[in-house]
Amino acid sequence: MTIRICIAGATGWVGRELMRAVAASEDLALAGAVARRAAGEVAGGVKISATLDAALATPTDVVVDYTKPDAVKGYVLHAIGRGVAVVVGTSGLGADDYAEIDRAARAKGVGVVAAGNFSLTAAL
Numbered sequence: 053m054t055i056r057i058c059i060a061g062a063t064g065w066v067g068r069e070l071m072r073a074v075a076a077s078e079d080l081a082l083a084g085a086v087a088r089r090a091a092g093e094v095a096g097g098v099k100i101s102a103t104l105d106a107a108l109a110t111p112t113d114v115v116v117d118y119t120k121p122d123a124v125k126g127y128v129l130h131a132i133g134r135g136v137a138v139v140v141g142t143s144g145l146g147a148d149d150y151a152e153i154d155r156a157a158r159a160k161g162v163g164v165v166a167a168g169n170f171s172l173t174a175a176l
């Protein structure tokens with residue numbers, strides 16, 4: 053089964069690497085990409101959208117968010133609201149934000165993995 057991925061923050065330091073990694077993966081497919089300044093350009097075979105709402109017009113299984121602290125919560129809640137699972141890499145969310153995301157995800161039955169630091173040592 054191929055998992056359809058949308059990268060929010062596609063042109064960023066992390067997002068660019070994720071775009072390459074998804075393109076090189078055998079079981080992941082790039083469904084969408086979000087970034088404001090490069091909106092309208094094509095990367096990894098998909099058009100970059102200015103908003104997550106626009107990107108999710110294409111069927112998507114998982115949004116991976118590496119945007120900015122001021123954007124991430126809105127994007128995560130938006131994806132959950134549309135029944136799309138989320139991996140949150142963006143830092144800056146607090147305990148109250150995680151609690152709100154947890155409630156929304158449970159209410160919708162949507163999976164969310166969130167870690168402000170995905171480094172192996174931090175995860176361990």
Ligand SMILES: NC(=O)c1ccc[n+]([C@@H]2O[C@H](COP(=O)([O-])OP(=O)(O)OC[C@H]3O[C@@H](n4cnc5c(N)ncnc54)[C@H](OP(=O)(O)O)[C@@H]3O)[C@@H](O)[C@H]2O)c1
Pocket residue numbers: 060061062063064065066067086087088089090102103118119120121122123140141142143144167168169170171
């Ligand atoms: N979890 C981890 O292990 C880990 C590791 C590294 C970084 N991080 C975190 O990940 C986040 C991203 O880091 P980075 O270094 O990749 O940042 P970056 O290079 O500044 O990239 C941010 C990306 O998000 C886009 N963006 C910003 N605001 C947006 C918005 N409102 N709507 C749509 N796109 C938006 C930017 O494009 P436009 O400005 O053109 O929209 C750009 O593509 C930061 O919070 C950082 O702390 C976490």
